[in-house]
Amino acid sequence: MRLKPADSPPGSAGLTPWERVQLARHPQRPYTLDYVGALFDDFVELHGDRLFADDPALVGGPARFHGRPVMVMGHQKGRDTKENALRRFGMPHPEGYRKALRLMKQAEKFSLPVVSLVDTPGADPTLPSEERGQALAIATNLFEMARLRVPVVAVIIGEGGSGGALAIAVADRVLMMENAIYSVVTPEGCASILWNNAGLAAEAAASMKIVAEDIWRFGIVDGVVPEPAGGAHADPAGAAQALGTALADTMAELDRQYGRGEALDIERLLHDRVAKYRSIGIFDEA
Amino acid sequence: MPIRDLFRREPRAGPDIPANMWVRCANERCRDLIYTREFEKNLRVCQKCHYHARLSARERIEQLVDAGSFQEEWAGLLPGDPLDFVSAGQSYRDKLAETQQKTGLPEAVICGTGLVEGIPLRLAVADFGFLGASMGSVVGEKVARAVERSIETRLPFLAVCSSGGARMHEGIFSLMQMAKTAACLARLAEARVPFISLLTDPTTGGVTASFAGLGDVMLAEPGALVGFAGPRVIEQITKQKLPPGTQRAEFQLEHGMIDKVVHRRDLRPTLARLLRLYGASCAIDGKGA
Numbered sequence: 012m013r014l015k016p017a018d019s020p021p022g023s024a025g026l027t028p029w030e031r032v033q034l035a036r037h038p039q040r041p042y043t044l045d046y047v048g049a050l051f052d053d054f055v056e057l058h059g060d061r062l063f064a065d066d067p068a069l070v071g072g073p074a075r076f077h078g079r080p081v082m083v084m085g086h087q088k089g090r091d092t093k094e095n096a097l098r099r100f101g102m103p104h105p106e107g108y109r110k111a112l113r114l115m116k117q118a119e120k121f122s123l124p125v126v127s128l129v130d131t132p133g134a135d136p137t138l139p140s141e142e143r144g145q146a147l148a149i150a151t152n153l154f155e156m157a158r159l160r161v162p163v164v165a166v167i168i169g170e171g172g173s174g175g176a177l178a179i180a181v182a183d184r185v186l187m188m189e190n191a192i193y194s195v196v197t198p199e200g201c202a203s204i205l206w207n208n209a210g211l212a213a214e215a216a217a218s219m220k221i222v223a224e225d226i227w228r229f230g231i232v233d234g235v236v237p238e239p240a241g242g243a244h245a246d247p248a249g250a251a252q253a254l255g256t257a258l259a260d261t262m263a264e265l266d267r268q269y270g271r272g273e274a275l276d277i278e279r280l281l282h283d284r285v286a287k288y289r290s291i292g293i294f295d296e297a
Numbered sequence: 298m299p300i301r302d303l304f305r306r307e308p309r310a311g312p313d314i315p316a317n318m319w320v321r322c323a324n325e326r327c328r329d330l331i332y333t334r335e336f337e338k339n340l341r342v343c344q345k346c347h348y349h350a351r352l353s354a355r356e357r358i359e360q361l362v363d364a365g366s367f368q369e370e371w372a373g374l375l376p377g378d379p380l381d382f383v384s385a386g387q388s389y390r391d392k393l394a395e396t397q398q399k400t401g402l403p404e405a406v407i408c409g410t411g412l413v414e415g416i417p418l419r420l421a422v423a424d425f426g427f428l429g430a431s432m433g434s435v436v437g438e439k440v441a442r443a444v445e446r447s448i449e450t451r452l453p454f455l456a457v458c459s460s461g462g463a464r465m466h467e468g469i470f471s472l473m474q475m476a477k478t479a480a481c482l483a484r485l486a487e488a489r490v491p492f493i494s495l496l497t498d499p500t501t502g503g504v505t506a507s508f509a510g511l512g513d514v515m516l517a518e519p520g521a522l523v524g525f526a527g528p529r530v531i532e533q534i535t536k537q538k539l540p541p542g543t544q545r546a547e548f549q550l551e552h553g554m555i556d557k558v559v560h561r562r563d564l565r566p567t568l569a570r571l572l573r574l575y576g577a578s579c580a581i582d583g584k585g586a
Binding site: 134136137138140141142143144145146147149150151153154155157158173174177178181193194195196200201204205206218219220221226229231284285288289291292293294295296297 | 474552
């Protein structure tokens with residue numbers, strides 16, 4: 012499946028990048044567990060990294076997708092203050108990324124494709140995370156995902172913020188919801204770093220080119236999933252249906268390309284996965 | 298006569314002292330005056346407080362590899378401007394031109410081969426003076442090429458890291474260099490070619506969270522700031538002052554994130570010893586470079 016932005020319904024036409032950021036962050040937008048509930052059966056949430064703690068900002072476990080066992084995981088935000096105190100606004104600590112890695116290695120062990128749903132402003136940037144090696148947890152996930160011996164599909168469902176997003180998004184196919192954003196740093200962070208003024212976030216959002224059409228045009232994502240008119244929050248069931256169709260098409264396409272089960276050509280899949288990231292970059296050579 | 302002229306100090310007549318004969322230690326708590334020749338002889342480490350001054354990539358290479366052994370690779374890689382990025386009225390292209398002129402460098406990383414105590418290796422060295430050695434496409438590409446060439450030639454790979462993190466001006470392309478470098482290192486690991494990461498002051502953000510954080514052996518210079526979020530970001534978010542020493546090399550050693558804090562004068566022997574121990578599968582007899 013290669014949904015082009017031109018195929019998208021005109022729901023987001025005419026909105027500024029900053030308005031798109033507001034849609035990506037809308038508190039009524041479907042989150043990981045909403046999509047898991049709508050699209051997956053028999054989900055068993057697994058907890059803990061076996062090293063330090065369980066991180067409610069990153070959830071996952073085995074489930075069925077169209078009858079097929081898979082490992083599904085993703086960042087989980089909260090809708091109100093109380094839930095966000097628990098979910099920490101979907102910003103994982105190192106134990107979240109280590110739990111994700113544990114689930115991915117388990118998927119590898121039992122030959123389950125991985126479906127990863129990305130929705131975070133970024134990895135938690137506080138002292139406890141530093142003490143437990145946030146940077147190394149992320150680096151390790153990038154390294155291990157590049158050689159994970161099962162198919163991986165990632166979808167940016169809301170905010171694809173920085174290394175905290177990428178740490179569960181190194182995949183064979185990456186999709187992006189129409190009103191999701193994918194960026195190297197939050198617009199506020201960019202404005203603060205470059206212009207020392209987080210108030211210029213709207214300008215930063217435009218300059219960084221973080222909306223789905225731009226990210227797709229750059230070749231960073233393989234497809235854009237159209238959202239219902241008004242955005243995913245206006246019709247969560249419709250958004251889930253669109254994502255379900257896109258996921259099913261993408262997994263079928265991977266099966267056709269690389270085979271599945273015993274017939275999976277894992278070496279070619281891994282070769283292509285590395286080649287895909289290897290080729291990203293814009294530079295001149297004198 | 299204006300009154301302030303009464304207080305003006307006339308330049309004192311005296312022997313001609315070259316302006317760069319003495320340097321002041323950059324450590325806020327030291328600020329000692331050091332005789333420049335001594336400072337250079339001591340590898341730009343303050344003899345009084347052991348503060349390790351930041352080095353340019355050229356200075357680092359000169360200190361680290363055997364004299365005359367360095368051969369640069371991919372010097373012709375130049376940054377592009379994928380987003381047509383403009384910041385505060387200045388285009389990224391103009392910013393790059395200005396930085397290139399100021400530093401005499403085309404980009405923030407220098408790659409090449411060299412010898413350390415006669416042992417051949419390939420190295421990528423970051424220069425913090427070039428836009429904070431932030432990782433854009435060229436930094437990612439140079440590290441990726443260095444890793445791939447190290448697999449082909451079976452040369453151990455050393456990254457001398459330093460970075461403020463991502464190159465904002467290259468947006469999503471900058472982020473993807475994290476996945477690119479990590480993916481190449483996964484291949485290096487499968488080829489069982491050693492990778493040593495040397496973390497120097499400061500190494501933060503997406504560089505620590507990708508190639509810099511993936512060394513088989515992780516070394517750091519004393520006092521080097523190493524982390525994910527920078528201290529300013531952490532303090533802004535948590536509204537708390539961080540205790541002294543937080544995120545420094547010694548803190549990372551204590552928390553189990555790095556293998557060893559190595560004084561600059563011990564770097565060459567430490568690297569050579571490690572490469573002799575780990576390099577059996579490699580071309581450390583000098584062939585293959």
